[in-house]
Amino acid sequence: MSEPTATMLQSHPDPLADIEPDLRARALDLLMHCATVCTSCADACLAEENVAELRRCARLDLDCADVCRTAATILARQSRTDPSLLRAVIEACIVACRSCGEECRAHAGMHRHCRVCAEVCEQCAEACDAVLRDLATPVGGT
Amino acid sequence: MSEPTATMLQSHPDPLADIEPDLRARALDLLMHCATVCTSCADACLAEENVAELRRCARLDLDCADVCRTAATILARQSRTDPSLLRAVIEACIVACRSCGEECRAHAGMHRHCRVCAEVCEQCAEACDAVLRDLATPVGGT
Amino acid sequence: MSEPTATMLQSHPDPLADIEPDLRARALDLLMHCATVCTSCADACLAEENVAELRRCARLDLDCADVCRTAATILARQSRTDPSLLRAVIEACIVACRSCGEECRAHAGMHRHCRVCAEVCEQCAEACDAVLRDLATPVGGT
Amino acid sequence: MSEPTATMLQSHPDPLADIEPDLRARALDLLMHCATVCTSCADACLAEENVAELRRCARLDLDCADVCRTAATILARQSRTDPSLLRAVIEACIVACRSCGEECRAHAGMHRHCRVCAEVCEQCAEACDAVLRDLATPVGGT
Numbered sequence: 001m002s003e004p005t006a007t008m009l010q011s012h013p014d015p016l017a018d019i020e021p022d023l024r025a026r027a028l029d030l031l032m033h034c035a036t037v038c039t040s041c042a043d044a045c046l047a048e049e050n051v052a053e054l055r056r057c058a059r060l061d062l063d064c065a066d067v068c069r070t071a072a073t074i075l076a077r078q079s080r081t082d083p084s085l086l087r088a089v090i091e092a093c094i095v096a097c098r099s100c101g102e103e104c105r106a107h108a109g110m111h112r113h114c115r116v117c118a119e120v121c122e123q124c125a126e127a128c129d130a131v132l133r134d135l136a137t138p139v140g141g142t
Numbered sequence: 143m144s145e146p147t148a149t150m151l152q153s154h155p156d157p158l159a160d161i162e163p164d165l166r167a168r169a170l171d172l173l174m175h176c177a178t179v180c181t182s183c184a185d186a187c188l189a190e191e192n193v194a195e196l197r198r199c200a201r202l203d204l205d206c207a208d209v210c211r212t213a214a215t216i217l218a219r220q221s222r223t224d225p226s227l228l229r230a231v232i233e234a235c236i237v238a239c240r241s242c243g244e245e246c247r248a249h250a251g252m253h254r255h256c257r258v259c260a261e262v263c264e265q266c267a268e269a270c271d272a273v274l275r276d277l278a279t280p281v282g283g284t
Numbered sequence: 285m286s287e288p289t290a291t292m293l294q295s296h297p298d299p300l301a302d303i304e305p306d307l308r309a310r311a312l313d314l315l316m317h318c319a320t321v322c323t324s325c326a327d328a329c330l331a332e333e334n335v336a337e338l339r340r341c342a343r344l345d346l347d348c349a350d351v352c353r354t355a356a357t358i359l360a361r362q363s364r365t366d367p368s369l370l371r372a373v374i375e376a377c378i379v380a381c382r383s384c385g386e387e388c389r390a391h392a393g394m395h396r397h398c399r400v401c402a403e404v405c406e407q408c409a410e411a412c413d414a415v416l417r418d419l420a421t422p423v424g425g426t
Numbered sequence: 427m428s429e430p431t432a433t434m435l436q437s438h439p440d441p442l443a444d445i446e447p448d449l450r451a452r453a454l455d456l457l458m459h460c461a462t463v464c465t466s467c468a469d470a471c472l473a474e475e476n477v478a479e480l481r482r483c484a485r486l487d488l489d490c491a492d493v494c495r496t497a498a499t500i501l502a503r504q505s506r507t508d509p510s511l512l513r514a515v516i517e518a519c520i521v522a523c524r525s526c527g528e529e530c531r532a533h534a535g536m537h538r539h540c541r542v543c544a545e546v547c548e549q550c551a552e553a554c555d556a557v558l559r560d561l562a563t564p565v566g567g568t
């Protein structure tokens with residue numbers, strides 16, 4: 001199912017790629033999944049009997065979903081990117097994924113949705129980190 | 143990559159499912175991909191030499207991406223759903239995918255990104271249609 | 285503060301307006317406010333002692349905020365609009381505002397945030413209705 | 427029209443405010459307007475005869491609209507905020523508003539929509555800056 005993303009990125013008219021295409025496609029897929037999984041985790045937290053103890057988890061889920069959705073949208077654009085803007089958005093996304101992932105990790109033993117969400121947040125933060133490191137590497141450089 | 147969506151949906155505390163889980167997971171995955179592919183197609187249209195002829199395509203890409211993103215977010219919530227609201231959002235999404243798909247189909251011979259986008263829009267409209275039909279079926283009914 | 289919206293709409297290069305500019309500006313302002321107020325009401329519900337009784341309210345707040353945000357984004361575009369798509373999005377928005385407004389109205393005596401939210405949802409539904417009626421009127425018609 | 431925002435913020439059950447309420451309300455109103463105005467400017471750029479020279483402007487408009495919309499959503503939540511996440515999102519928003527504002531300023535003599543957009547971006551960046559400075563001040567400190 002992740003093929004459309006990769007195919008799409010390759011069909012763009014601009015030849016110059018500021019980010020390695022595989023890293024971009026992987027980050028895009030994880031950002032989309034993280035947005036959906038965090039949205040679902042917030043909804044599940046709200047449905048739990050112990051909702052009063054999951055307020056912070058729901059809050060961070062919602063924030064993380066919003067930031068991931070926007071990061072995916074901006075990363076999907078390949079043309080005339082402002083590198084400092086892309087970097088700031090990806091950095092905010094890493095902060096959101098780490099905060100949300102840590103909070104969900106703390107409830108992972110009790111709620112399976114928190115465990116799944118923690119895993120996806122952690123993978124998403126790593127994929128964003130890889131994009132960030134690639135952005136910092138001068139084109140053609142080592 | 144679509145496993146986290148399915149796993150997540152199954153880990154929700156509410157036992158009652160208003161929509162068949164596989165249909166929901168498939169629609170969610172296609173809505174996310176359609177949002178990303180339409181965002182990318184708008185960006186590619188803007189980068190084409192004949193951008194002046196692709197204004198309507200870019201407009202419909204942007205609208206379709208926005209509607210798909212919101213439909214995915216609302217469909218990801220499984221608890222205390224308002225069925226008339228979910229139905230109206232999915233219906234709007236089908237209109238958006240059909241409009242955008244038709245416009246992209248008209249440029250599919252000239253631009254590969256429009257061809258990929260048309261295909262994803264058509265698949266997304268079908269997956270949304272399946273959710274809509276499932277929503278209309280009384281629970282326990284044939 | 286709503287002047288930038290009106291000024292912006294008037295500075296668009298396309299002379300043809302499918303919707304009466306004042307109706308569009310008023311709907312845009314209310315959609316933005318409704319998105320923010322619903323987001324805030326969901327957050328306030330989650331913070332209340334009786335959060336367990338406000339689950340449905342928080343759910344509808346979140347859905348309504350998402351739909352209003354997308355409706356505002358699509359209504360802000362004046363060029364090459366697909367009328368059937370715009371209509372479907374505005375209709376979904378009215379359903380969302382009415383559902384959320386009714387639920388919040390039921391808690392209006394107990395929580396001031398629900399009372400404010402109910403009022404804004406009702407005003408937003410009316411402003412969207414006015415846009416919908418205007419869209420249905422043939423240009424130059426009575 | 428900005429009263430609902432301020433009234434809403436005051437009706438939240440959590441007494442502790444991490445950000446001065448007037449600063450928060452002003453930033454929220456400007457973030458919403460900036461999202462709408464940038465969306466409209468991108469649409470206007472796409473409709474201009476010289477669209478080929480406005481590609482970068484449309485791109486930055488779209489990015490800035492997306493970031494402002496998400497920043498408004500996250501800033502509207504007052505409960506259990508992760509300060510480092512809020513800070514990163516507001517910082518990304520300032521980068522987006524400054525980039526978009528500069529680009530629009532360069533076309534302000536030719537296109538009125540770019541002039542209006544540049545002004546709103548600049549005001550929004552300032553309002554976000556004020557929130558950021560307030561976040562950095564220890565509670566109860568000078």
